[in-house]
Amino acid sequence: MDIYQRLGIKPRINAAACYTALGGSLMAPEVLQAMNDAAKSFISLHELQQKAGERIASLTKNEGAFITTGAAAGIVLSILACRTRGDLVEIQKIIDGTAKRSEVIMYAGHRIPYDSNIRVAGSDLVTVGDAIQTFDYQLEAKINEHTTAIFFCAGAHLAGPALSLQKTIEIAEKYSIPVIVDAAAQLPPVSNLWHFTHEMGADLAIFSGGKALRGPQSSGLVVGKRDFIEAIRVNAAPYPRLGRGFKASKEEIAGLLTAIEAYLTKDHAADWQRWSNTVDSWVDALKDKTPSKIWRDDVNEAGQPTPRVAIQLNGPIALDVISKLQSLDPIVEVVHDSRRMIWISPDSLQAGEESIVITQLLKALPTK
Secondary structure: OOHHHHHOOOOOEEOOOOOHHHOOOOOOHHHHHHHHHHOOOOOOHHHHHHHHHHHHHHHOOOOEEEEEOOHHHHHHHHHHHHHHOOOHHHHHHHHHOOOOOOEEEEEHHHOOHHHHHHHHOOOEEEEEOOOOOOOHHHHHHHOOOOEEEEEEEOOHHHOOOOOOHHHHHHHHHHOOOOEEEEOOOOOOOOOHHHHHHHHOOOOEEEEEOOOOOOOOOOOEEEEEOHHHHHHHHHHEOOOOOOEOOOOOOHHHHHHHHHHHHHHHHOOHHHHHHHHHHHHHHHHHHHOOOOOOEEEEEOOOOOOOOOOEEEEEOOOOOHHHHHHHHHHOOOOEEOEEOOOOEEEEOOOOOOOOOHHHHHHHHHHHOOOO
């Protein structure tokens, strides 16, 4: 009997995406093996973080890398790094509550539920622009002696109202302000691991380790310029400083390193083609059996090029369908809004689950 059976928990079929609330992603056997191997010995956590970071940096064309406990932790540590630049006196002032005021600028159109982590790092959040547009002079007007960093959320779904990353970096460099890119869900493509930093010039970029990378769910990755990565390191565990609570274990470090190595060598084109074929088969299976409008969507909820099926309901609201899906066995998890839209994605499915998704959906959707 496995742990879920012992607790009376039924596993679900994930036709939604790599969501934290569903357990992130599923780790590959080599990742699990690396974590198991790491658990068998005592080591210097300082040395492991250093060596793993050097390895990841070399693989991703970055000056430095640091493994965190999730992308949210990466936000906090990145801002602490920008605030202190690794200066132990400045770190102690933050601990003592005597540090100078800190502001982090963010585009109004980039506001996300996770930007509260900016305040966790002790900085004030300053927004620029609005939900429609932002001009260069508006960003420059927000920069002052208290500005710690500009926090940029990557993703095609957020591009409209903000200045481009290229323009943002250009203005930031003019005032010697670091740029932090939140790229938590911006994989694929694999090149994003170095695109924002090595190619575009951002100082730091943050990724989730437990989603597309298929590392431990509680892991995250920060890559970027050497000085800022070092500043993250001296703010973080195992030091007894503000980043102590974001302690990545030796097992998580080993697991994420192995997951990154695997991600960089896997056949992403083959993955995409398999997902594409599944989406096309789903559209064919659903379009003549329900009055709902069915179509292929080639961009997911994070603005990434991952195909999925969009379902616009003609009648019931989405929550009615979700309620029916939740009553079935097995439960199929999907993405939905509060009105009449549902999306199903194949990228988190296990072999053989594709047909089960359709079977359960047809039980929950209105039929012709």
